[in-house]
Amino acid sequence: MAAPKKGRRSPGGQGRPGRVLALILIAMVALTGGMFASGHTTPRLGIDLAGGTSFTLEAKNQPGRPNAINATNMNTAVGIIERRVNGLGVTEAEVQTQGDNHIIVNIPKGTDAKQARQQVGTTAQLGFRPVLTATAGVKTPEPVPGATGKDKGDKGKQDEKNGDKSKDDKSTGATTKPSGAPSPTASAKPQGRPVTDALKADEADATPGASASGKPDAKKDDKKAPTPTPAPGGDAAALQKKLDALDCSTKEGRAKANEAAAASAPTDMIAACRKDGQVKEILGPVAVEGTNVSGASAVFDTQQGKGWLVQLKFDSAGAKKFAQVTGQLATKQSPQNQFAIVLDGEVVSDPSVSTSIGGGSAEISGGFTQQSASELANVLSYGALPLSFDVVNETTVTAALGGEQLRAGLVAGAIGLFLVIVYLVAYYRGLALVALASLAVSAILTYTIMVLLGPAIGFALNLPAVCGAIVAIGITADSFIVYFERIRDEIREGRTLRPAVERGWPRARRTILVSDFVSFLAAAVLFVVTVGKVQGFAFTLGLTTLLDVVVVFFFTKPLMTILARRKFFASGHPWSGLDPARLGVRPPLRASRRRSAPVDPKEA
Amino acid sequence: MSRLGNLGARLYRGEVGYDFVGKRKIWYGISILITITAIVGLAVRGLNMGIEFSGGAVFNTPPTSVSATQAQRTAEDTSGHAAVVQKLGNKTLRVQVSELTTEQSRKTQEALAKKLDVPVNKINTDIVGPSWGDQIAKKAWTGLGIFMILVVIYLAIAFEWRMAVAALVALIHDLTITVGVYALVGFEVTPGTVIGLLTILGYSLYDTVVVFDGLKESSKDITKQTRFTYSEIANRSLNGTLVRSINTTVVALLPVAGLLFIGGGFLGAGMLNDISLALFVGLAAGAYSSIFIATPLVADLKERDPQMKALTKRVRARRAADAAKAEAGDASANAAGEDEDVQDAAAGVVGQRGEDAGRSRGRGGRPSGKRR
Numbered sequence: 001m002a003a004p005k006k007g008r009r010s011p012g013g014q015g016r017p018g019r020v021l022a023l024i025l026i027a028m029v030a031l032t033g034g035m036f037a038s039g040h041t042t043p044r045l046g047i048d049l050a051g052g053t054s055f056t057l058e059a060k061n062q063p064g065r066p067n068a069i070n071a072t073n074m075n076t077a078v079g080i081i082e083r084r085v086n087g088l089g090v091t092e093a094e095v096q097t098q099g100d101n102h103i104i105v106n107i108p109k110g111t112d113a114k115q116a117r118q119q120v121g122t123t124a125q126l127g128f129r130p131v132l133t134a135t136a137g138v139k140t141p142e143p144v145p146g147a148t149g150k151d152k153g154d155k156g157k158q159d160e161k162n163g164d165k166s167k168d169d170k171s172t173g174a175t176t177k178p179s180g181a182p183s184p185t186a187s188a189k190p191q192g193r194p195v196t197d198a199l200k201a202d203e204a205d206a207t208p209g210a211s212a213s214g215k216p217d218a219k220k221d222d223k224k225a226p227t228p229t230p231a232p233g234g235d236a237a238a239l240q241k242k243l244d245a246l247d248c249s250t251k252e253g254r255a256k257a258n259e260a261a262a263a264s265a266p267t268d269m270i271a272a273c274r275k276d277g278q279v280k281e282i283l284g285p286v287a288v289e290g291t292n293v294s295g296a297s298a299v300f301d302t303q304q305g306k307g308w309l310v311q312l313k314f315d316s317a318g319a320k321k322f323a324q325v326t327g328q329l330a331t332k333q334s335p336q337n338q339f340a341i342v343l344d345g346e347v348v349s350d351p352s353v354s355t356s357i358g359g360g361s362a363e364i365s366g367g368f369t370q371q372s373a374s375e376l377a378n379v380l381s382y383g384a385l386p387l388s389f390d391v392v393n394e395t396t397v398t399a400a401l402g403g404e405q406l407r408a409g410l411v412a413g414a415i416g417l418f419l420v421i422v423y424l425v426a427y428y429r430g431l432a433l434v435a436l437a438s439l440a441v442s443a444i445l446t447y448t449i450m451v452l453l454g455p456a457i458g459f460a461l462n463l464p465a466v467c468g469a470i471v472a473i474g475i476t477a478d479s480f481i482v483y484f485e486r487i488r489d490e491i492r493e494g495r496t497l498r499p500a501v502e503r504g505w506p507r508a509r510r511t512i513l514v515s516d517f518v519s520f521l522a523a524a525v526l527f528v529v530t531v532g533k534v535q536g537f538a539f540t541l542g543l544t545t546l547l548d549v550v551v552v553f554f555f556t557k558p559l560m561t562i563l564a565r566r567k568f569f570a571s572g573h574p575w576s577g578l579d580p581a582r583l584g585v586r587p588p589l590r591a592s593r594r595r596s597a598p599v600d601p602k603e604a
Numbered sequence: 605m606s607r608l609g610n611l612g613a614r615l616y617r618g619e620v621g622y623d624f625v626g627k628r629k630i631w632y633g634i635s636i637l638i639t640i641t642a643i644v645g646l647a648v649r650g651l652n653m654g655i656e657f658s659g660g661a662v663f664n665t666p667p668t669s670v671s672a673t674q675a676q677r678t679a680e681d682t683s684g685h686a687a688v689v690q691k692l693g694n695k696t697l698r699v700q701v702s703e704l705t706t707e708q709s710r711k712t713q714e715a716l717a718k719k720l721d722v723p724v725n726k727i728n729t730d731i732v733g734p735s736w737g738d739q740i741a742k743k744a745w746t747g748l749g750i751f752m753i754l755v756v757i758y759l760a761i762a763f764e765w766r767m768a769v770a771a772l773v774a775l776i777h778d779l780t781i782t783v784g785v786y787a788l789v790g791f792e793v794t795p796g797t798v799i800g801l802l803t804i805l806g807y808s809l810y811d812t813v814v815v816f817d818g819l820k821e822s823s824k825d826i827t828k829q830t831r832f833t834y835s836e837i838a839n840r841s842l843n844g845t846l847v848r849s850i851n852t853t854v855v856a857l858l859p860v861a862g863l864l865f866i867g868g869g870f871l872g873a874g875m876l877n878d879i880s881l882a883l884f885v886g887l888a889a890g891a892y893s894s895i896f897i898a899t900p901l902v903a904d905l906k907e908r909d910p911q912m913k914a915l916t917k918r919v920r921a922r923r924a925a926d927a928a929k930a931e932a933g934d935a936s937a938n939a940a941g942e943d944e945d946v947q948d949a950a951a952g953v954v955g956q957r958g959e960d961a962g963r964s965r966g967r968g969g970r971p972s973g974k975r976r
């Protein structure tokens with residue numbers, strides 16, 4: 001708004017059109033340059049144009065926990081679903097919230113929709129499992145793990161004799177011992193503050209891939225070998241074999257491992273990979289369910305200099321169980337004093353325990369960065385997420401149909417554009433050139449911005465958005481018509497072209513602003529309120545409406561000002577569309593009256 | 605074009621013109637009739653809601669040799685619900701089963717894939733849970749409500765409340781007609797239709813706003829003159845912006861027509877078709893209502909304003925006086941007095957220039973193209 005106002009105040013605004021034009025040309029070049037620099041030259045296509053599968057999930061409150069649908073919970077859920085879908089080995093799957101209570105999952109073509117749906121549709125399983133054994137995450141060559149494997153195998157066989165049934169007895173038996181001792185520690189804590197040094201996250205977990213080396217793992221193995229393992233377990237040997245087969249060092253390997261682990265029941269022991277791929281572990285049955293977590297947050301500890309840590313709270317049942325299991329674990333040696341936080345079959349963290357932790361709250365500390373701490377807190381919160389999700393819409397579009405729809409959209413756009421051009425040329429003749437140039441500028445701006453918005457905010461061009469863009473041709477052209485008709489009106493008043501262009505502008509400008517505002521208002525309301533396809537349409541419509549204003553102000557108007565100086569237009573050539581005779585101007589009869597022609601463009 | 609240009613000029617000067625405001629009762633009547641038809645149609649026939657609103661699934665198969673009947677049987681056997689199968693061009697089938705749960709839909713999809721002997725992911729599928737359509741519809745209604753409130757506030761500020769009310773009436777009129785057409789013809793209502801309907805909001809008002817803007821400008825200093833009543837000025841302004849209205853409407857309709865042609869003729873059915881059909885009907889209704897309903901309505905409301913009533917009285921008194929004077933043969937005095945008047949009023953009347961006024965008065969002894 002500032003620029004055109006200035007332009008108006010300067011005498012007739014005629015000194016500046018060149019500069020304004022240069023400005024918009026620079027903007028166009030910059031956008032185009034940015035587009036090529038970003039490496040994307042076509043807009044990201046939505047599922048309906050590129051092919052693929054799209055799910056819409058609707059969040060539902062779990063019974064007894066109303067009002068759980070809020071931005072925080074939804075974002076946590078998005079994070080989790082993203083993990084799962086990408087865990088399938090899908091690249092570029094995108095998960096985003098939409099509206100208040102919907103999550104859209106878009107999976108590009110080439111992925112098994114059924115498998116994806118299973119991942120998306122099932123609820124997340126978070127559990128705390130005791131670590132029984134841990135080894136380096138790679139599918140290790142025979143010598144080293146072979147040895148440990150044998151050890152474990154023996155150990156497993158011994159345990160096998162005890163059988164599955166003794167498992168429960170054993171664990172309870174083990175519990176009673178330590179739980180008496182540590183509980184005073186817990187209650188001794190001043191004000192029940194949930195600070196426990198007891199939990200130390202494995203350093204390797206906090207800085208994935210960096211400090212986690214073979215060394216600690218070897219150490220673990222050393223320690224473990226001599227330890228008489230009280231590991232409960234039926235088919236420990238089979239499990240051990242499975243563990244040996246696991247390859248946690250590659251993404252695919254992990255995905256497979258996670259899938260297998262996630263499929264097993266909470267009461268089974270599992271072999272699982274740690275998230276960073278450095279360690280694989282055999283884990284006991286779920287000791288505490290994720291649903292027992294009532295909250296988790298990442299905090300920065302300034303008082304004791306522990307840096308970033310994760311605080312978590314349990315509900316009463318969870319607190320009891322957690323105290324029990326930590327008490328048990330605290331008496332053991334590494335790695336069996338660790339418990340693993342397992343999300344969908346993947347170990348996201350495996351902190352060790354040195355005392356029983358009672359009171360329903362705990363703290364995991366040690367080598368966290370802000371990011372890793374909040375990630376873990378997120379995962380833990382998901383266990384506490386009182387939401388379940390229903391698939392309310394599922395769309396599968398084959399690449400063939402997607403391409404066809406895209407082509408149809410483009411052809412429709414071309415036809416629409418062609419018709420508009422024909423009409424404009426027929427009616428406005430030379431002026432149509434201005435309209436066409438403006439439409440072209442508008443098209444270039446729209447295209448580049450759409451391309452750039454792809455990587456920037458994840459904008460994807462879908463069919464409704466294409467429709468919006470086509471409909472916008474009309475809106476944009478309407479603005480020119482408003483202005484052209486204004487200019488013609490001024491010429492009918494007997495003015496020559498240059499004053500007509502300048503005097504017509506303020507009024508046309510107001511009309512354009514008011515009507516574009518209404519259009520934009522509609523688009524904005526729709527974008528905010530609605531979901532799904534409607535939103536994509538509203539977005540394009542809003543964008544093009546804004547660009548329409550930009551183009552009319554910074555391109556059409558200055559261009560008109562410049563063209564008004566050209567003889568072709570100024571003299572009213574029959575093909576200019578501004579021929580006074582054709583516009584039905586009567587030669588002024590009484591010159592004295594013209595002086596008093598009082599129309600004064602002082603509004604706006 | 606030159607004829608059109610000339611027509612534009614004559615419309616602009618008020619030499620020709622249609623008396624929109626004067627004949628408003630006829631157009632009100634027509635609109636009420638259409639609206640009632642639409643409402644009756646809606647009540648009697650109801651809307652043909654697509655599966656997006658009832659829950660169910662649409663499957664588009666790749667080109668296949670399986671016949672429509674076979675596909676229908678497969679779909680019905682698996683789902684236990686009636687299936688509608690259309691054979692589209694290029695040998696593809698469109699299978700539509702309504703009122704399915706998501707689970708049933710998936711089973712049907714798999715059965716169809718098996719029947720056609722293609723992988724499941726080669727079948728284009730749109731599965732909609734029963735609550736999803738409600739969501740879309742509910743959100744659309746919310747959006748509609750919010751938009752109407754905001755736009756009335758905005759128009760009341762930018763123009764005045766009477767125009768806001770008239771614009772709202774016109775908007776509701778357009779929406780009712782569009783929905784009515786859907787009910788009467790039995791087109792299927794899909795999310796695409798909802799998108800189209802919601803777009804009419806912005807567009808129908810775009811037209812109305814363009815007309816109102818002209819009206820506002822011409823009636824700026826209306827109370828300072830005694831030549832024209834508000835209704836007359838409104839009508840004149842309407843005629844003056846008629847070319848603009850027609851052009852903007854045509855240009856807006858052309859791309860939509862392109863969409864409709866391609867969406868309907870090329871793809872058979874789908875999103876493009878749904879959006880453009882609703883838009884086409886709505887835009888046409890919008891152009892009609894902004895000219896024939898909105899502006900006359902503003903004039904009607906305005907004439908109830910005491911100020912405007914006084915103006916109308918003054919105008920009548922003056923005309924009576926002029927007529928008396930003219931009869932008395934005091935023509936020259938009349939011309940002089942009128943000229944001053946025009947200077948006052950000119951700012952308020954679009955393009956009302958001295959010689960125009962003088963000429964038209966000279967020609968006919970009355971404002972051209974006007975009643976009375």
